[in-house]
Amino acid sequence: MGERLDIQKTYKLFIGGAFPRSESGRTTEVVAADGSFVANVAKASRKDLRDAVKAARGAQSDWAGRTAYNRGQILYRMAEVMEGRRSQFEVELVTCGSSAADAAAELDEAIDLWVWYAGWCDKFQQVVGTVNPVAGPFFNFTVPEPTGVVGVVAPEQPSLAGLIARLAPVLVSGNTAVVIPSEVAPLSAISLSETIATSDVPGGVINMLTGPKLDLLPWLLGHLDVNAVDLTGAPTDLDPAVLDEAVGNVKRVIRRDPADRGPYAITDFCEMKTIWHPIGR
Amino acid sequence: MANDDIHPVAKGQSRGFSLDYAPAPESASVVSIADEYGLFIDGEFAEPESGELFATVSPATEERLSMVASGGVGDVDRAVGAARRAYDGVWGPMPGRERAKYLFRIARQLQERAREFAVLETLDGGKPIKESRDVDIPLAAAHFFYYAGWADKLEYAFPGRDVAPRGVAGQIIPWNFPMMMLAWKVAPALAAGNTVVLKPAETTPLTALLFARLLQDVGLPPGVVNIVTGAGPTGEALVDHPGVDKLAFTGSTAVGKRIQKVALARGVPVTLELGGKAAHIVFEDAAIDQAVEGVINGIYFNQGHVCCAGSRLLVQESIAESFVDRLKRRLATVRVGDPLDKNTDVGAINSSRQLARITELVEVGVAEGAELYQPDCGLPDRGFFFRPTILSHVEQTHRIAREEVFGPVLSVLTFRTPEEAVAKANNTPYGLSAGIWTEKGSKILWMADRLDAGIVWANTYNQFDPASPFGGYKESGFGREGGMHGLAPYLSAAPTGGRS
Numbered sequence: 001m002g003e004r005l006d007i008q009k010t011y012k013l014f015i016g017g018a019f020p021r022s023e024s025g026r027t028t029e030v031v032a033a034d035g036s037f038v039a040n041v042a043k044a045s046r047k048d049l050r051d052a053v054k055a056a057r058g059a060q061s062d063w064a065g066r067t068a069y070n071r072g073q074i075l076y077r078m079a080e081v082m083e084g085r086r087s088q089f090e091v092e093l094v095t096c097g098s099s100a101a102d103a104a105a106e107l108d109e110a111i112d113l114w115v116w117y118a119g120w121c122d123k124f125q126q127v128v129g130t131v132n133p134v135a136g137p138f139f140n141f142t143v144p145e146p147t148g149v150v151g152v153v154a155p156e157q158p159s160l161a162g163l164i165a166r167l168a169p170v171l172v173s174g175n176t177a178v179v180i181p182s183e184v185a186p187l188s189a190i191s192l193s194e195t196i197a198t199s200d201v202p203g204g205v206i207n208m209l210t211g212p213k214l215d216l217l218p219w220l221l222g223h224l225d226v227n228a229v230d231l232t233g234a235p236t237d238l239d240p241a242v243l244d245e246a247v248g249n250v251k252r253v254i255r256r257d258p259a260d261r262g263p264y265a266i267t268d269f270c271e272m273k274t275i276w277h278p279i280g281r
Numbered sequence: 282m283a284n285d286d287i288h289p290v291a292k293g294q295s296r297g298f299s300l301d302y303a304p305a306p307e308s309a310s311v312v313s314i315a316d317e318y319g320l321f322i323d324g325e326f327a328e329p330e331s332g333e334l335f336a337t338v339s340p341a342t343e344e345r346l347s348m349v350a351s352g353g354v355g356d357v358d359r360a361v362g363a364a365r366r367a368y369d370g371v372w373g374p375m376p377g378r379e380r381a382k383y384l385f386r387i388a389r390q391l392q393e394r395a396r397e398f399a400v401l402e403t404l405d406g407g408k409p410i411k412e413s414r415d416v417d418i419p420l421a422a423a424h425f426f427y428y429a430g431w432a433d434k435l436e437y438a439f440p441g442r443d444v445a446p447r448g449v450a451g452q453i454i455p456w457n458f459p460m461m462m463l464a465w466k467v468a469p470a471l472a473a474g475n476t477v478v479l480k481p482a483e484t485t486p487l488t489a490l491l492f493a494r495l496l497q498d499v500g501l502p503p504g505v506v507n508i509v510t511g512a513g514p515t516g517e518a519l520v521d522h523p524g525v526d527k528l529a530f531t532g533s534t535a536v537g538k539r540i541q542k543v544a545l546a547r548g549v550p551v552t553l554e555l556g557g558k559a560a561h562i563v564f565e566d567a568a569i570d571q572a573v574e575g576v577i578n579g580i581y582f583n584q585g586h587v588c589c590a591g592s593r594l595l596v597q598e599s600i601a602e603s604f605v606d607r608l609k610r611r612l613a614t615v616r617v618g619d620p621l622d623k624n625t626d627v628g629a630i631n632s633s634r635q636l637a638r639i640t641e642l643v644e645v646g647v648a649e650g651a652e653l654y655q656p657d658c659g660l661p662d663r664g665f666f667f668r669p670t671i672l673s674h675v676e677q678t679h680r681i682a683r684e685e686v687f688g689p690v691l692s693v694l695t696f697r698t699p700e701e702a703v704a705k706a707n708n709t710p711y712g713l714s715a716g717i718w719t720e721k722g723s724k725i726l727w728m729a730d731r732l733d734a735g736i737v738w739a740n741t742y743n744q745f746d747p748a749s750p751f752g753g754y755k756e757s758g759f760g761r762e763g764g765m766h767g768l769a770p771y772l773s774a775a776p777t778g779g780r781s
Contacts, residue, residue, distance in 0.1 A: 130765060132750070134748050243546060262776065273736075273754075275739065277739045
């Protein structure tokens with residue numbers, strides 16, 4: 001018997017909990033740092049993006065309707081499952097050009113981010129919510145709610161930790177997400193999808209669309225059922241005509257340093273709801 | 282059902298008692314209106330570069346009240362320059378506790394001169410004096426008083442953050458609550474340490490100009506607040522000005538979208554408080570008499586010129602017929618007329634343009650199949666007036682159920698289950714406010730959780746308070762005004778510690 005031939009992986013999209021190829025049938029070739037072939041990554045089309053938004057919308061009310069405790073446990077489960085598969089992620093990061101030490105450090109960071117945000121699920125409301133001392137006989141309080149479906153344009157680097165730094169705060173409050181991962185290093189995003197699919201995250205809560213950001217962005221910004229878009233990982237010199245697409249439904253357009261973590265990274269994707277009720281006998 | 286014993290007033294009416302009220306006009310002598318007003322830039326009133334003026338009229342009489350300067354690109358540039366100098370030289374470096382004192386002074390002077398402001402607000406805008414006297418001006422003063430106290434406590438509002446003002450704020454406000462909207466914009470901006478260029482609405486500039494005089498009396502340093510009057514092009518010049526660090530707009534969704542475009546292209550932070558099409562939901566287990574009052578107040582308050590007006594009544598099918606009957610009988614006792622009369626419930630429509638828009642949409646509603654009810658009340662011979670209107674049998678697809686009317690027009694739809702009420706309430710691109718009437722507490726919270734609305738009034742409606750955040754979901758805009766949350770748009774907040 002000769003040397004064993006290794007199994008090459010087909011890197012597909014992640015939509016509604018399933019792993020379809022792009023309906024367009026198109027792919028982009030990813031090569032390793034040494035120039036050798038690694039994989040054909042699916043090149044998402046406008047139709048794929050619409051399917052992903054539909055899946056995200058379909059999953060949103062259930063995700064938001066779960067208890068904060070439950071969402072926290074599911075995000076923590078992401079950390080548990082990633083921890084067990086960290087060597088796979090490290091190999092992929094190294095394939096895409098990271099040093100082994102950088103890859104290991106990025107995995108530490110990526111996994112700890114899930115833990116950090118898992119803990120926020122049932123706490124940020126107490127930090128940013130208020131009971132308001134209005135001048136009248138009313139009980140009045142303000143609570144954060146998820147804005148709905150959020151498009152996340154993940155930073156190019158670090159491709160895994162950067163993606164999680166922007167995705168996790170979106171999920172904390174009960175939003176669902178359509179993610180456009182790093183173009184230069186998309187492999188770990190696909191493997192992350194496989195982790196998501198086995199971590200109790202309901203189908204449709206996170207959807208992953210690999211492909212050229214500049215192709216996907218106008219469709220994402222123009223989609224009327226997307227409530228907010230995180231442009232942190234998008235070029236800063238975007239054509240204003242592309243940004244114009246966002247005003248069709250008054251999208252919340254966010255950019256925030258991925259290193260800036262905490263309740264405000266969560267409330268970027270929240271709406272504040274204020275409720276009044278009279279006090280009387 | 283013999284309903285006529287429910288409302289003794291209506292019964293009395295049928296026996297020929299007179300319900301007429303003796304006129305009770307508030308005297309306009311408390312205000313003195315100049316023939317002409319300049320722009321308020323750098324603490325002084327200044328001529329516009331173009332020399333152009335426009336008339337502001339009383340919508341109740343169509344008489345011209347004054348001529349007001351029309352600000353152009355150069356005027357806006359001067360105002361932004363003054364605001365920048367004031368920010369760099371005075372207001373930015375000033376300790377928060379000193380900024381606070383100026384804001385407290387403004388609040389106090391507004392209280393002291395409340396009657397003058399209320400009468401002028403009513404003259405220029407057409408709203409009933411009892412509303413400007415009891416709602417607009419007291420709330421404007423309260424807003425300054427509230428934010429005054431924040432000016433030296435900003436570090437407590439955003440834990441783990443180092444906050445800093447943004448710089449020069451460009452603010453554009455509407456004509457429906459001129460002084461209240463001014464306060465909602467100016468107070469948090471100043472408390473946070475920004476300086477301001479404000480553009481009031483072209484049909485209601487006078488109270489903002491009186492406010493400019495008040496600022497002179499208060500001794501506010503020149504340039505901290507600049508007021509540039511004018512119409513759409515003046516606002517565009519402000520939005521386009523590269524020296525503006527933060528934009529805030531209250532007005533229509535259409536204009537809001539144009540402003541968001543500019544803000545996105547320029548990378549300037551913006552907050553938008555836009556239109557609404559609020560569902561006002563009445564369940565069969567509501568306290569019906571209170572709900573009738575709430576629904577009437579929800580839509581006819583301020584002639585329905587309210588972005589959060591309860592313009593879509595969703596009433597449970599089992600009580601729909603009797604509830605609408607009660608609404609009609611209550612509406613018959615609403616007093617429409619002279620805004621300066623202290624008895625008036627519904628005053629003048631703000632402008633002839635708005636009157637034309639309301640008239641057109643009601644005609645469309647009737648043509649689309651809605652059933653029209655208007656009380657048989659007399660209207661003044663001149664001025665812009667519209668009879669309070671109920672359109673029943675409205676379908677979700679009707680324009681009258683989808684478009685913001687911004688007038689005294691209630692559309693009536695029905696539902697059977699709470700789920701259906703939620704679906705219908707949320708079936709709109711808007712998401713500013715909603716109302717719920719039921720005596721069952723768990724149902725209130727179940728509904729409130731599911732409604733896409735920034736403000737939910739349960740067993741009440743149209744309540745406002747400086748401590749209570751206000752703002753919308755979806756196409757009703759983003760950002761909040763009021764409360765601690767209202768400070769955030771006027772501050773940049775960098776992490777202090779970092780992650781532990």
